[in-house]
Amino acid sequence: MGSYFIRSAASIGLNAVPVSVEVDVASGLPKFTIVGLPDVAISESRDRVRAAIKNSGFTFPRTRVTVNLAPADIKKQGPAYDLPIAIGLLAASGLLVGNDSLRNLVFLGELALDGRVRPVSGILLAALMTREIKASGIVVAVENAAEAELVAGLTVHPIGSLAEFACLHNSNEPLPIFEHVKRKRAKRKVYEDMSSIKGQEFAKRALEIAAAGGHNVLLSGPPGAGKTMLARALPGILPDLNFDEALEITKIFSVAGLRTSSDALIRERPFRAPHHSSSSVSLIGGGTWPKPGEVSLAHRGVLFLDEFPEFSRSAIENLRQPLEDGVVTISRAAGTLEFPAQFTLVAAMNPCPCGNLSDPQKPCVCTPSQVNKYQQKMSGPLMDRIDLAVEVPRIDFKELTGINSAESSKEIRARIESARALQRDRFAGSGISMNSELRSKLLREYCQLDAEGLEIIKTAMERFRLSARAYTRVLKVSRTIADLEGTESITTSHLAEALNYRPQVKSE
Numbered sequence: 001m002g003s004y005f006i007r008s009a010a011s012i013g014l015n016a017v018p019v020s021v022e023v024d025v026a027s028g029l030p031k032f033t034i035v036g037l038p039d040v041a042i043s044e045s046r047d048r049v050r051a052a053i054k055n056s057g058f059t060f061p062r063t064r065v066t067v068n069l070a071p072a073d074i075k076k077q078g079p080a081y082d083l084p085i086a087i088g089l090l091a092a093s094g095l096l097v098g099n100d101s102l103r104n105l106v107f108l109g110e111l112a113l114d115g116r117v118r119p120v121s122g123i124l125l126a127a128l129m130t131r132e133i134k135a136s137g138i139v140v141a142v143e144n145a146a147e148a149e150l151v152a153g154l155t156v157h158p159i160g161s162l163a164e165f166a167c168l169h170n171s172n173e174p175l176p177i178f179e180h181v182k183r184k185r186a187k188r189k190v191y192e193d194m195s196s197i198k199g200q201e202f203a204k205r206a207l208e209i210a211a212a213g214g215h216n217v218l219l220s221g222p223p224g225a226g227k228t229m230l231a232r233a234l235p236g237i238l239p240d241l242n243f244d245e246a247l248e249i250t251k252i253f254s255v256a257g258l259r260t261s262s263d264a265l266i267r268e269r270p271f272r273a274p275h276h277s278s279s280s281v282s283l284i285g286g287g288t289w290p291k292p293g294e295v296s297l298a299h300r301g302v303l304f305l306d307e308f309p310e311f312s313r314s315a316i317e318n319l320r321q322p323l324e325d326g327v328v329t330i331s332r333a334a335g336t337l338e339f340p341a342q343f344t345l346v347a348a349m350n351p352c353p354c355g356n357l358s359d360p361q362k363p364c365v366c367t368p369s370q371v372n373k374y375q376q377k378m379s380g381p382l383m384d385r386i387d388l389a390v391e392v393p394r395i396d397f398k399e400l401t402g403i404n405s406a407e408s409s410k411e412i413r414a415r416i417e418s419a420r421a422l423q424r425d426r427f428a429g430s431g432i433s434m435n436s437e438l439r440s441k442l443l444r445e446y447c448q449l450d451a452e453g454l455e456i457i458k459t460a461m462e463r464f465r466l467s468a469r470a471y472t473r474v475l476k477v478s479r480t481i482a483d484l485e486g487t488e489s490i491t492t493s494h495l496a497e498a499l500n501y502r503p504q505v506k507s508e
């Protein structure tokens with residue numbers, strides 16, 4: 001009998017903090033207690049750990065066992081503490097020999113009843129923390145090893161079962177070390193190709209601008225006009241992720257529990273398309289134990305909201321902060337968490353409930369009050385955050401069946417990659433990478449207008465009653481159009497095109 005502690009980790013937002021799993025085995029009536037703000041999954045680990053130890057060939061101590069997850073003021077969740085609790089209990093019971101080497105390892109893993117180690121979420125965050133605290137390595141399930149190995153300079157020990165670990169440790173044999181296997185880069189995911197979409201050149205141009213600068217788009221038109229096809233083609237013209245972006249996205253998916261063992265590093269820009277029945281929490285994130293929502297899962301990618309007005313008003317209005325700031329701030333009694341949400345919004349809607357208001361071939365059967373109520377679901381402040389509003393008209397038979405000579409996604413992507421490269425070079429060292437992220441000082445520096453341009457924007461602001469936010473968004477879109485043409489200065493033609501896409505904001 002005695003006490004022992006094992007290192008582990010707890011995820012808080014997109015970071016992990018060290019957790020000490022302290023195990024004390026003392027004389028007294030048999031009782032197994034876990035303290036230190038555990039959730040239900042951790043409380044249930046008592047039964048999993050007891051069965052795993054017995055089925056691994058050890059005798060579970062028939063004494064008083066107390067487990068403390070320190071620090072006690074941080075909430076712990078999930079089954080990742082099964083493995084460190086079991087290792088600590090075996091060490092405290094004297095069933096593991098030469099225990100000093102265990103103190104400098106970080107353990108995470110769920111235990112099956114037969115002692116097998118199962119994968120858990122949040123491994124990438126824990127691996128980054130392990131490197132920061134300069135631990136000698138991290139012990140995880142075999143399925144989690146590739147994810148942990150993404151952290152350079154970290155020793156990863158994949159373990160299949162509790163019995164395997166105990167056997168290696170007691171025989172003084174070295175733990176297995178995960179050997180990185182360099183895999184061929186997977187082929188780019190196939191999306192809808194722009195060349196397969198008949199007509200809609202105006203909408204395609206808007207999506208090209210959106211992809212080049214990270215701008216938000218609203219597609220409006222009758223049912224069947226091609227709004228969904230256009231949105232699903234957008235990821236195909238986005239440039240490849242760099243390593244830092246891929247790691248950032250992988251962290252989000254890891255903490256959300258959406259990682260798989262087959263793809264250690266997410267290399268494709270996310271495309272998220274939640275149903276319009278989604279709740280505010282599923283879109284924005286949160287819950288009792290805050291997790292990232294769809295806006296964060298779409299980070300550095302595309303969030304497609306089809307049937308935009310059919311989403312609940314609260315869900316739509318909750319998009320205001322992430323669209324403006326690129327982050328989601330979730331406040332709870334225990335503290336405040338931030339999740340990144342730098343995504344490109346593509347919203348699609350019909351012009352009215354029946355969908356035929358803008359269709360020259362089908363009469364609209366909606367009353368004016370129905371149309372007004374439908375369109376007012378998008379408030380003025382929300383529409384102010386949309387950079388490009390595009391009408392997607394019905395395609396006639398001749399255009400639908402004619403020979404298609406439109407550009408392919410590959411050709412469009414080449415121009416977008418060139419525009420993005422200009423932006424990266426321009427904003428190097430400033431903490432931003434796209435025109436949509438421009439703020440105050442940088443906006444004034446890189447979006448200067450000549451006298452003619454100033455007169456045009458002044459007239460537009462007076463005629464259309466543009467807000468200060470709309471003014472800055474017009475400048476950002478103009479900057480992106482100039483980058484697509486490879487020009488340093490914003491000309492009147494760039495400004496005029498940006499204003500042509502500006503949505504009309506109705507006052508509430």
